Amino acid sequence: MSKENVISKKEPFARMVKRDHISVGKAWAIRLIAVALSLVVAALVIVAITKQNPIEVYLGIIDGAVGSNRRIWVTIREMMVLLCIAIGLTPAFKMKFWNIGAEGQILMGGTAAAAMMIYFGEKMPNWLLLVVIFVVSGLAGLIWGVIPAIFKAYFNTNETLFTLMLNYVAMQIVTFCIVFWENPSGSNTVGIINAATKGGWFPTIFGNAYTLNVIIVLIITLVVYIYMKYSKQGYEISVVGESQNTARYAGIDVKKVIIRTMMISGAICGIAGAVIVSGASHTISTSTAGGRGFTAIIVAWMSKFNPLAMILVSGFLVFMQQGSIQVASQFGLNENASDIITGILLFFLIGCEFFINYKLEFRKKGEK
Structure with a gap:
């Protein structure tokens, strides 16, 4: 040699x-x-x-995130929204269906919530209106999620590009709705909805307007955790994600699992849109999602698709984001x-x- x-x-x-x-x-x-x-x-x-001095800067970050009672609750509010979206992405990602369309699903859910607030804000008791808002927002997100799922299941289209492109379609729909509702020339946002009557707004619970946000998102987190870990459908999602051929050999209807899972994923992201519109901003615009749909991908991935771990990861990211905003201003x-x-x-x-x-x-x- x-x-x-x-x-x-x-x-x-x-x-x-x-x-x-x-x-x-x-x-x-x-x-x-x-x-x-x-x-x-x-x-x-x-x-x-x-x-x-960097120590002063980091003290500014802490102050910006939790420096006052109001800042604490704003941080919690933003954390809950990010967590809800990450939870919504989890079933799809676990199935290796790369749902990059959370932004669009949030916008469609938020638009549906805004529509219910505008048209029924003075015609229903607030508790009933909130139920309707959640149902309709979930359905809007579900529809926006099931469209690429059907094409993926039957025509094997690229779900990454499909869901990404639907984000821009959703933005155009939001723009159309805003013009239709208010017709503000050149405006890309609608004013505060029902500012006087607060119809469709989340009620104040335990002295805080964001308590219901926390309750709803934590319930969704727990339900998805149990669903993914202990249910038969959760097991089917894991098998399809590992190998579609193995899933077919085991008798699992892969097309049905893909469509059903994206219905769940889109519905949760749609509900996140309702949480933003009814529970926080009380308005709708093309920036309602605010890039959270993409940040939530990082949260879900870093948490290894464990809904409980996402609480920590989303909390840390929002803490740093809110603190960084304060530092930039300070x-x-x-x-x-x-x-x-x-x-x-x-x-x-x-x-x-x-x-x-x-x-x-x-x-x-x-x-x-």
């Missing part, structure tokens, strides 16, 4: 190897290290931009500064998943 062949057969000094298994504790330790590193890098960026930074801080955090959190799935292995002494 030539010298060149001997050299070519030597093992590299270090290589990345896929892990067979990693403990839950070690996986979360890697994530915590990633969070710590992201905060260090974000501090360096902040110092470079503002020349401020230090007179551009409004995009908060997005930079959040982006650094997400970069490290996404990157650490590589080290959870892979490990660095060094060549043993004397090994060729």
Whole structure:
């Protein structure tokens, strides 16, 4: 054997190897290290931009997220919305149906909620109107989710592109509805709906207007967790996600599972739209979803599609987002500064998943 062949057969000094298994504790330790590193890098960026002490900046983040009773509840409100959307994406993603259309499903659910508030705000008791809002919003999101599911099930279309394109269709529908309802020339938002009567608004419970948001989203989280973990349909979703051929061999109707699962996914995202419109903003616009549909993808993926773990992940992301907004305002930074801080955090959190799935292995002494 030539010298060149001997050299070519030597093992590299270090290589990345896929892990067979990693403990839950070690996986979360890697994530915590990633969070710590992201905060260090974000501090360096902040110092470079503002020349401020990074400790003061991080105190500003804490103050912006939980510095007052109102800020605490705003953080909780935003966390609940993000959690609800991530929960909605979970069944589809578990099935490996890449639903990138949560933004559109939220907009359709929010538009349906706004329509019910406008047309029935003074014609129904508020409790009945809220029930109608949830049903109609869920149906609107369900329809927007089942359209790409049918095409995927019967024509094997690309669900990523299909659901993504439906987001833009939903935005045009929202724009049309706004013009139809108010006809404001050039306006892309509708005013506060039922500001005087508060018809369709979430009621104040225990002295807070956002308590019902928390109750509804936590109930949905618990139901989806039980559904995915203990029900037959949840098991079918997992099998279809692992292998459609295996699912067919086991007698599972793959087309039926795809359509049913996307109906559930779209309906929950539609309800998230109702939570935003009826429970928070009390208005509808093309920016009602606010990019949450894409952020929720990160929440669902980082949580390994575990609804209970999503509570922690969504809470942490919203905490940093709300705090970053305060920092940008406090230090007179551009409004995009908060997005930079959040982006650094997400970069490290996404990157650490590589080290959870892979490990660095060094060549043993004397090994060729």
